[in-house]
Amino acid sequence: MTSDDLTARITQVEARLAQPTPPPLEGQASIPLDPIRHHAYTGDGGPCTTALFGERCAEPPGHHDLSLPSRPA
Helix, strand or coil, X not given: CCHHXXXXXXXXXXXXXXXXXXXXXXXXXXXXXXXXXXXXXXXXXXXXXXXXXXXXCCCCHHHCCCCCCXXXX
């Protein structure tokens, strides 16, 4: 893939991302995000020490789904 190909693909992606969000489909509904957990609690009983997107989670243990296996941060 040449640099011209990459530039063209990036330009296409940027153009698609710049388009407005389409309206919801008939019957489509949003769900609350609160019950969705994307990582397990890591810590010693204090705030979570998992690094997410360059920041520490810092939520208390009760905020997490403790049934997920812990992974090192």
